[in-house]
């Protein structure tokens with residue numbers, strides 16, 4: 001059975017970790033495509049000026065395309081900036097263009113600088129079951145906007161030596177946002193990524209993460225896989241680039257875990 005259950009209520013995630021290269025974008029894209037192929041309505045918001053999620057999802061992101069930058073500025077509504085992804089008809093994406101690179105600074109002097117994204121996506125079509133915001137690798141105003149706009153944080157953690165370093169800072173920032181800007185925010189989901197089963201280190205990191213975060217950590221672990229890293233070069237997720245690959249299967253399993261939790265109302 002390829003379908004997955006709808007969540008009790010719409011779930012909105014910030015996919016965050018201020019470290020770059022840990023699998024935020026890959027996780028956002030592949031979980032989103034897996035859920036959409038399973039019949040759910042999903043929206044990806046690309047909040048990283050590098051626009052890697054937009055590229056992987058095959059949407060237009062040349063300068064002048066209505067993007068999350070114009071949405072933050074109030075020049076377009078979120079609905080106007082949504083493009084449908086070729087990978088899955090039920091998957092929408094608000095792309096990021098290079099203009100977003102300036103937003104981190106421009107936002108500083110703007111009114112409601114922390115709540116602009118929330119306002120923009122409050123108006124988004126209620127038919128979306130899942131919204132994922134792919135955050136940049138920093139804890140600046142863009143990431144704060146994501147955390148104000150969402151209830152859940154999904155943290156991808158790469159199974160390597162320095163994985164837990166810097167996580168403290170991320171968790172403190174989440175606490176700060178929770179205390180001052182969004183009482184509903186919490187870390188709901190942790191996904192271990194780029195797991196290399198041949199190393200004992202990967203196992204140790206995985207164990208450490210599980211003992212600290214307990215049931216927040218998905219049972220599924222994403223293996224390191226060449227197919228996963230090749231897919232974006234073809235403007236595809238691994239789910240469509242090579243559905244039979246281990247990477248695709250593990251992202252499908254992770255998506256199913258997320259969907260099952262959502263259907264049970266577990267956060």
Ligand code: ADP
Pocket residue numbers: 019020021022023024025026027052137193194195222223224225226228229230232247
């Ligand atoms: P982030 O968004 O956190 O910066 P990315 O998702 O862009 O991280 O991943 C960083 C790099 O690692 C990318 O080149 C991506 O293709 C690659 N990558 C991510 N996950 C895997 C995986 N499971 N196996 C192999 N390569 C991966």
Ligand code: MG
Pocket residue numbers: 024025026048052134135
């Ligand atoms: Mg990224």
